[in-house]
Amino acid sequence: xxxxxxxxxxxxxxxxxxxxxxxxxxxxxxxxxxxxxxxxxxxxxxxxxxxxxxxxxxxxxxxxxxxxxxxxxxxxxxxxxxxxxxxxxxxxxxxxxxxxxxxxxxxxxxxxxxxxxxxxxxxxxxxxxxxxxxxxxxxxxxxxxxxxxxxxxxxxxxxxxxxxxxxxxxxxxxxxxxxxxxxxxxxxxxxxxxxxxxxxxxxxxxxxxxxxxxxxxxxxxxxxxxxxxxxxxxxxxxxxxxxxxxxxxxxxxxxxxxxxxxxxxxxxxxxxxxxxxxxxxxxx
Numbered sequence: 001x002x003x004x005x006x007x008x009x010x011x012x013x014x015x016x017x018x019x020x021x022x023x024x025x026x027x028x029x030x031x032x033x034x035x036x037x038x039x040x041x042x043x044x045x046x047x048x049x050x051x052x053x054x055x056x057x058x059x060x061x062x063x064x065x066x067x068x069x070x071x072x073x074x075x076x077x078x079x080x081x082x083x084x085x086x087x088x089x090x091x092x093x094x095x096x097x098x099x100x101x102x103x104x105x106x107x108x109x110x111x112x113x114x115x116x117x118x119x120x121x122x123x124x125x126x127x128x129x130x131x132x133x134x135x136x137x138x139x140x141x142x143x144x145x146x147x148x149x150x151x152x153x154x155x156x157x158x159x160x161x162x163x164x165x166x167x168x169x170x171x172x173x174x175x176x177x178x179x180x181x182x183x184x185x186x187x188x189x190x191x192x193x194x195x196x197x198x199x200x201x202x203x204x205x206x207x208x209x210x211x212x213x214x215x216x217x218x219x220x221x222x223x224x225x226x227x228x229x230x231x232x233x234x235x236x237x238x239x240x241x242x243x244x245x246x247x248x249x250x251x252x253x254x255x256x257x258x259x260x261x262x263x264x265x266x267x268x269x270x271x272x273x274x275x276x277x278x279x280x281x282x283x284x
Contacts, residue, residue, distance in 0.1 A: 011258035015249035016228070019162030020259050023170060023234075023241040029263050034163045037143050038247045041222030042080065042103045042284050043165060043232050044151035044158060049096055049181070050172040051131045052111050060093040060177060063192075064114050069121065070106040077152050079105035080284045082203060087194025093177060094189050100181040101203040103221060103284040105150040112149035125149065139167050151222055162245040169219055169232055169243055182218030182234075185210050185275070204277055206284040209233055211275040213257050213268060219243075221252075221284045235260050 010030055017038055020030035028034075052058065066084045074081040082104025084090070090098065090107075092114070098107035109125075116124030116131070132146040141164040147157040172178045190200045206221045215235040222230040228248035233256045235242055242263045246252045257269035277283065 011262050013255035013258060014251050015246040015255055017162045017247035019166050020244045020263060021166045023243050030259060035143055035161050037159045037161055039158060039227040040160045041151040041224040041227040041230050043220050043222040043230050044148060045099050045108055046172050046220050046232060047132050047146060047168050048108050048111060048149050049178050050168055051135050052115050053175040053178055055115055060091060062092050063089040064092060064095060064110055065089050066110060070109045073109055074106045079152050080282045081105060082107045085199060088199055089192045096177060097181045097187050098203060101184060101187055101205040102282040103206050105152060108150040139171055141167050162247060165232055165245045166243050204281040206282055208274045209253050209256055212272055213260060223284055231256055237264050
């Protein structure tokens, strides 16, 4: 299919890697080092969610008890967190939101521990990462490798490409739970605690494109020192869906808006005001 008309001149962006995909027409609109293998930080969690949602025995209402090991992990790594409290019992659905909105590495750890196979936590996590790599192979992500469930790489062998990240995003967005989590600007949930009480969590989405660019409804941020700021994004206007990936770009939100303007033939980026995150909210 031919792509619909778009702005005449491709935008100048500072990202090291870019892929812009017209998901409605199934065509590439723009690319920059599309096959370059780069660290992808917390955009890794798109695959974490995809593996969970693809589990044949998935029960989104299954309760998972938060372990102290998950809190210790984020403290040790200095990683982004949903601030899950030891002994609280969250559903799998809630853990997916806790991972996607505030980019909770504790929630990602809980999911890997729950959906991996093995008699020890280490074995289950290794099994889950194996499932991530198997899913990548099945999706044709030929230039991708995972060594972590959250993008906090211990070996430097957690990488993908702009083109491959579009592939997993297209697959993940077909699941309603993922699409809903990716689009939520904030969420408040109450969960049972270990002593029979309840605790209320409030999570804010680290993706500031949401609520800033008209039509944006996802997907995931990521930032580490090796990766730089990353963003997987999507927007829909007039029934036309665009998916984009930006890797290592200090201007990721402005550049994402420029790319979406290019796709839609609009001029939103120049006047866009970024949604501000509340004080104390996670940044990623």
